[in-house]
Amino acid sequence: MTNQQQNTILGLVLLAVASVWTWLVIDTIPPGFGDGDIGPRAFPLIFGLSLGALSILLLIQAYLRARGVEKPEGQGAEAGSSIHWIPAFTLLVEISFYGVLLEKTGFVIATMVIIVLVMWLNLKVRSPLKIGLMSVGTTLTCWIIFEKILGIYLANGTWINLG
Amino acid sequence: MESFFQALTLAFSPYAIGAVGFGTFVGLVFGSIPGLTFTVALALALPITFSMAPVPAIGLLLGTYIGGMTGGSVSAILLGIPGTPSAAATVLDGHPMTKNGEASIALGTAVIVSVFGGVFSLVVMIVSVDLVSRIAIEFGPAQIFALVLFGFSTICGLCGPSLLKGLISGVLGLMIMTIGLDAIEGIPRMTFGSINMLQGVNLLVAMIGLFAVPFIIEAFSQKDDVSFGDRPMAKVRTELPSFRLLFKNLWLMIRCSVIGTGIGAIPGTGGAIASFLAYDHAKRFSKSGRKFGKGNIEGVIAPETANNAVTGGTLIPLLSLGIPGDPATAIVLAGLMIHGIVPGPALFMNHEVEVYGMYVAVVLAYFWVLGLQLLGIRLFVHVLKVPREMLAVVVLVLCAVGAYSIRNSAFDIYSMAVIGVGAYVLVGLRVPITPIILGMVLGPTLENEFRTAMMLSEGELSIFYTSPTVVIFFGLAALIIILQGISELKLRRRSRQEVQTTDA
Numbered sequence: 001m002t003n004q005q006q007n008t009i010l011g012l013v014l015l016a017v018a019s020v021w022t023w024l025v026i027d028t029i030p031p032g033f034g035d036g037d038i039g040p041r042a043f044p045l046i047f048g049l050s051l052g053a054l055s056i057l058l059l060i061q062a063y064l065r066a067r068g069v070e071k072p073e074g075q076g077a078e079a080g081s082s083i084h085w086i087p088a089f090t091l092l093v094e095i096s097f098y099g100v101l102l103e104k105t106g107f108v109i110a111t112m113v114i115i116v117l118v119m120w121l122n123l124k125v126r127s128p129l130k131i132g133l134m135s136v137g138t139t140l141t142c143w144i145i146f147e148k149i150l151g152i153y154l155a156n157g158t159w160i161n162l163g
Numbered sequence: 164m165e166s167f168f169q170a171l172t173l174a175f176s177p178y179a180i181g182a183v184g185f186g187t188f189v190g191l192v193f194g195s196i197p198g199l200t201f202t203v204a205l206a207l208a209l210p211i212t213f214s215m216a217p218v219p220a221i222g223l224l225l226g227t228y229i230g231g232m233t234g235g236s237v238s239a240i241l242l243g244i245p246g247t248p249s250a251a252a253t254v255l256d257g258h259p260m261t262k263n264g265e266a267s268i269a270l271g272t273a274v275i276v277s278v279f280g281g282v283f284s285l286v287v288m289i290v291s292v293d294l295v296s297r298i299a300i301e302f303g304p305a306q307i308f309a310l311v312l313f314g315f316s317t318i319c320g321l322c323g324p325s326l327l328k329g330l331i332s333g334v335l336g337l338m339i340m341t342i343g344l345d346a347i348e349g350i351p352r353m354t355f356g357s358i359n360m361l362q363g364v365n366l367l368v369a370m371i372g373l374f375a376v377p378f379i380i381e382a383f384s385q386k387d388d389v390s391f392g393d394r395p396m397a398k399v400r401t402e403l404p405s406f407r408l409l410f411k412n413l414w415l416m417i418r419c420s421v422i423g424t425g426i427g428a429i430p431g432t433g434g435a436i437a438s439f440l441a442y443d444h445a446k447r448f449s450k451s452g453r454k455f456g457k458g459n460i461e462g463v464i465a466p467e468t469a470n471n472a473v474t475g476g477t478l479i480p481l482l483s484l485g486i487p488g489d490p491a492t493a494i495v496l497a498g499l500m501i502h503g504i505v506p507g508p509a510l511f512m513n514h515e516v517e518v519y520g521m522y523v524a525v526v527l528a529y530f531w532v533l534g535l536q537l538l539g540i541r542l543f544v545h546v547l548k549v550p551r552e553m554l555a556v557v558v559l560v561l562c563a564v565g566a567y568s569i570r571n572s573a574f575d576i577y578s579m580a581v582i583g584v585g586a587y588v589l590v591g592l593r594v595p596i597t598p599i600i601l602g603m604v605l606g607p608t609l610e611n612e613f614r615t616a617m618m619l620s621e622g623e624l625s626i627f628y629t630s631p632t633v634v635i636f637f638g639l640a641a642l643i644i645i646l647q648g649i650s651e652l653k654l655r656r657r658s659r660q661e662v663q664t665t666d667a
Contacts, residue, residue, distance in 0.1 A: 010592050029352050035622050040345035043610045047338045054331045083591035084384035091380055092584045098563055099576035111560055122383045123552050138557055151214055152568050
């Protein structure tokens with residue numbers, strides 16, 4: 001995907017975000033009373049409108065560049081940087097799963113499980129020794145440092161708890 | 164004077180010294196690993212400071228910041244890959260020195276000049292913070308609004324190649340910060356009836372997500388691309404430079420310290436710009452200019468002095484005006500606020516002891532840098548051999564611990580994941596992240612001061628154009644945006660001419 005195509009998609013997404021945001025702001029936040037009371041609606045509304053205006057400018061810029069009126073930014077029209085969508089989405093799911101596990105099983109079990117999962121799935125590590133050492137080592141080190149030495153509260157599980 | 168002695172007692176307690184040392188060590192390790200910046204270290208270190216007293220807590224954060232700034236030179240010199248962007252200029256002569264078998268003296272010189280730059284900027288900072296605070300104490304809500312707007316526009320304008328994307332990023336940060344209860348009237352905004360959303364997006368959670376999650380995704384995606392394990396570095400040690408060498412380059416060190424401190428004091432600039440400017444300056448005025456790029460020690464001295472001098476410079480607007488110049492100082496600001504220390508004109512009146520404690524902590528951090536780099540350089544060499552993806556696994560756990568410990572809520576972990584993945588996508592689309600975080604930090608001040616000013620003036624907008632201070636700040640903000648726009652246009656025109664010449 002070229003820079004211009006990426007900028008066009010970004011501009012469209014941001015314009016949609018700005019439109020929905022502005023609509024929600026008008027629909028759900030009351031305005032001020034006047035006479036110096038700006039009210040809680042004004043700033044979110046200004047920001048939403050500003051984002052809308054800036055995304056329209058981005059779209060115009062992308063259109064002009066696509067027509068060759070303006071020189072593209074970066075290294076050239078074809079230099080669109082790559083986004084690794086699958087690792088990004090996988091990590092989003094894994095962190096969310098980690099959050100659920102922390103609440104249900106507590107820090108010790110949740111951390112060991114998530115490290116095993118990440119090493120197996122993301123890093124493609126197949127050595128049980130390496131996975132075991134990494135998961136137990138990291139979990140215990142964190143547990144000792146945070147819970148025991150620094151006194152930081154780590155999650156306790158509602159189903160089961162080890163630490 | 165009594166406050167100063169009180170601060171000395173606090174900062175020289177074994178606990179505080181240990182905290183500064185720990186922070187410096189973490190900063191050095193994170194700074195020396197390419198891709199794992201000290202901003203990530205700061206975001207992860209922040210939750211650790213919750214249970215600490217203010218001086219050790221801020222000392223830990225400042226130690227991480229200073230250690231990280233210095234640590235970037237290790238991989239820059241040994242591997243030719245800067246550990247942090249501010250060490251990029253060090254690569255130009257530092258790595259050729261390694262190839263020439265002079266890595267030890269390059270590392271030793273880098274440490275000494277870093278300490279020099281840092282202490283120089285600390286002295287300038289001590290004088291400036293008090294001076295700027297005395298001026299800013301007269302500011303009312305309208306002036307503060309204009310000042311924050313100026314700081315914000317500088318950051319949006321200077322932080323990336325595209326002004327438009329910088330502004331978009333800043334507005335996104337401002338929007339995120341309006342979510343939650345309105346600070347003045349207590350009305351929920353964009354909370355969709357969720358109790359978790361009432362407190363809004365936590366700044367610390369957002370910081371962890373913005374800086375650490377993109378690193379994890381990158382490390383997992385490119386796990387085979389970066390490998391330092393096979394590079395021969397085992398015999399490296401730190402060799403102190405001779406007094407003759409240092410004395411010979413003293414004037415260069417002073418000039419680069421001035422460049423670094425000055426650049427650092429401008430919000431939105433930072434270590435990378437300062438170090439390249441200093442390198443260019445050294446090359447231009449050096450008698451051995453032709454040797455630059457081939458392993459000239461001056462090419463290490465200049466950028467390393469300047470990028471460490473930035474640390475003191477960035478603290479000037481942070482402490483005196485409450486405006487962070489870069490993401491790292493934004494995290495330090497968050498750390499200060501957690502401990503009830505609100506930077507700004509009234510800082511000295513309310514927290515004199517803590518401020519002096521911070522000054523002492525900075526000096527302590529440089530002593531730690533010196534000791535750790537001189538004695539523990541081999542450890543950092545080994546750290547560089549640890550696969551990046553394995554470090555990312557540990558960072559993932561630290562992210563979750565950090566996000567969870569802020570409010571003991573799994574909701575913050577979900578928020579962190581969403582913000583982090585969103586940040587990764589934005590970085591991929593070349594939208595700078597810095598304005599988002601600074602929009603989040605400065606957004607509430609911007610809104611609250613504007614609304615307070617309007618209440619005081621009973622709705623009269625004239626409050627924003629009758630004060631000369633306000634007009635000056637508005638003018639400067641507009642000037643920055645216009646100048647950045649003109650420079651972008653010039654750059655495009657030049658590129659177009661180059662294309663036409665090539666085509667012809």
